[in-house]
Structures are given as C-alpha cells and as structure tokens.
Amino acid sequence: MSRFSTANCPKAFSVQSLSPKNTGDSFAALKTSFPLTLPVMAGYVFLGITYGILMVSQGLPPWLPVVTAAVIYTGSMEFLLADNLVSSFHPLSAFATAVMVGARHLFYGISMLDKYRHMGWKKFYLIYTTSDETFAVNYSADIPENVDKSWFYFWVSLLDQLYWIAGAALGGLAGTLITFNTRGLDFVMTAMFVTIFMNQWLKDGEGFRHLFRNHISEFVGLSASVLCLLLFGADRFIIPAMLMILGILTVFRKWIDTEPAAGQTPRKKGEGR
C-alpha cells in the first residue's frame, strides 16, 4: 500500500486541509508575509549565530543551541540559559527567571487576543511562537483583504522561528568560520522596532493636531521605559516599566478609552470630544 494513502490517516491530516483552495490560500499568504519577515531574518540569523557560538564556547554540544532555539525560542532567556547550564543546578530559579523574562508575552497575548481568535489548529502554534518580533510584525501588518489571515500569521511565525533555529545551528556548527565584519548588524532589530513604532504612530493619527491625545499610548510607553531604565538600570527595567505602563493606562482609562460604552454612538479616534 502506498505510504501516502489517505485512507488510514487520522482526521487532522485529512485531504480537506490539502485541497487546492487551501494550498492556494496558504501560498498567497506566504508571498505576502515573506517580505515582512526579511528584517527578522537578518536579525535572527545574526543573533542566532551569536547564541550558537556562545553555547559551544561554554563547552556545550552544538545540537543544544539548536534544540533550545526551537523549544524555548526566547532570545534573551536563551542567552541567560547559556550561563545557567554551566553553573550549579537550580531548576526553580531557572523557572522563575523564565517567567520574569517572558512577562512581556502577557502584554502580547492581551494585544493579540482578538486577532488570534478563530485561528483553528494554527492557534496553538501561533501562541507558542509569540516573540517580540513576530508579535510586532503580526500586530502591525495590514493584511490585504484577499489574503487568509490565519495563514499569514502562521507563515510569519514559522519563518521567524526557522530563522532563529537556522542561526543557532550555523553558530553552533560553523560560528568560528565567519570572517565577514558583522559589527553593527544587530542594529537591524532596533531599526525594525523603530519603523513599527512609527507605523503605529501614523496609524493613530498624523500631523500635530491632537498630538498628545492621539498618541498617548506611545508617549506613555516611551517615557515610562526611559524613566525605569534610568531608575533600575539596563538589566532590570522591563518589569517596572511594564507595571508603570499598565498603571498609567489603567488610571487614565477614562480619558484614553475612545471606545463608546454600549448604547452610545461610536466616535472616531482623533475626533474631539
């Protein structure tokens, strides 16, 4: 019997998911999503290589950065792990560190609740592969009407994860062979977040009219982060900054929330009140 016979396949792999319409949808979404992942590719492959080199230089086997890149898939945590794995055994503190470092995923989850609704079987994977970059690309993307949203999100998530794994593999196996001067290449991530920030800024309103009201979230995000960076230092400002952002946006909700309560007519964002 042919190995590819669908007769005995479990339901999840039924012919339906491979029907022409579906593969067409997925391919169109791949074409739309791929260009948006290019800066992530540059950043992830580069950072992944750095990570692979670091792990191997700690005397760990080259497959370990590849496996951890795939299953943990949080760059900042993995760099900490490289140190952790060669010191003494403290699984509970490793768990606590992972929760602290990953705390920003809570914000990403809350922001994506609506967009990742009704994603079917892809939803689990989309949540599992939430990273700073994937979140930023998927949240800010203007997906064309004729492109399937779930496939778009799926490809961005999968491609980004593959870039990171490929980088870690390259670094683990061949890191020492790289002679090209890559100094400064990591700036691609900064550049990406700046453009995503600018894109969001322009979406929330252009020009100087109602500058503060239209961009209050952006102002809160920037100023709370700068303040906490100055107060707590580079290594521990993320959690205080998140709490401060959450606090300010909660306290001033009455003034910021432009969404009408039930029964009122909707008011467009940016209009006077």
Place this chain on the structure above:
Amino acid sequence: MTSFQIFITIAAVVLGTVLTRFLPYICFPQGRKTPRYITYLGKVLAPAVFGLLVIYCLRSVNFTGGTFGIPELVSIAVVVLTFLWKRQMLLSMASGTILYMILVQTVFR
C-alpha cells in the same frame, strides 16, 4: 551539570516561557466574552510596548561617554525620516542598519 540536570533546567525554562505565552488565552478564552478592561488594554498596550521595545534595544547604549550614542541617534533619525518620506519599512530598516554598520566600523571605532 549532568545531562539529566541540563534536561530538567531546559524543561523548567520551557515551562516558564510557555506559561507567559498562554496565560492570557487561558484566562480569556474565545468562547466567553472578554472583559471591557482587557479589550481596552488589548488596544492601548501595543503602541506603548513598541515604545518599550525601542528603549529596550537602546538599553546598553552609553549616552554620557564613549560615542555618546551618536551612531544610534543618527541612524534612528535616518530610519524615522526615510519612513516619513517613503513609508517603506524595508527601505528604512536597510538604510538605518547599513548607515549604523558604516558608522561603528569606520567613524566610531
């Protein structure tokens, strides 16, 4: 560490990370109505977080000595201006990054 201890440590890190990723979706499942406060946060958090991520990328830049953050600030200015001008994300990212690499490899060594 032994191989077993490495395995347990990695498992602990995976568990902690996965928890932070799934918690919002577990707390607010799609079948039930999400509280208004959370929908509000879902709208206003992202723009603030993008600001946080920009600052996060710049956290180790020394603004009081060394290069005084000049390569970073100049390159960010180029990213912002080219984006306002052309509205092309890839173009802005590429020009900013290439300029930054030139600056730190030649002028600000």
